[in-house]
Amino acid sequence: MSKVTALYHIVFVTKNREMTIPQPNEEKLYRFIWSVIKSSGSSLLRIGGIANHVHILLNLNPTTALSTLVRDIKSRSSRWIKLSGEFPHFTSWASEYYASTIRFDEKSAVIEYINSQKKHHLGKSLDEEFGEMLRQSGYDYLPGDLR
Secondary structure, rough: EEEEEEEEEEEEEEEHHHHOOOOOHHHHHHHHHHHHHOOOOOEEEEEEOOOOOOEEEEOOOOOOOOOHHHHHHHHHHHHHHHHHOOOOOOEOOOOOOOOEEEOOOHHHHHHHHHHHHHHHHHHOOHHHHHHHHHOOOOOOOOOOOOO
């Protein structure tokens, strides 16, 4: 039997980073996203965020392409959000996303990072967060990225 661990930290934002995910309804959204991940055969390890972006840590099914899963998460959740009526200002997700593989020994730190998003963003803007994440991954960051 093959043994594959493919841990990914994924982040995507609302269109123009608008604050359109109300905190009282975010748990419903996260449960819906979890169902999409589960249907791909992948495993959700943690999900969280704030009103304009979502962080996901998952173990990707080795037969699933990351881009396909992210496309499915965003398109299916966008449709669900609009039908639910509980996110009246949501228009769509931005077309881009960020994803990075992580080592197994980094898993706990990334889970804690996702768990602390609300506290984390009391003192740090989304631009600062993305700038740090992209630089750590070897990318230059432009303020127009991930819009």
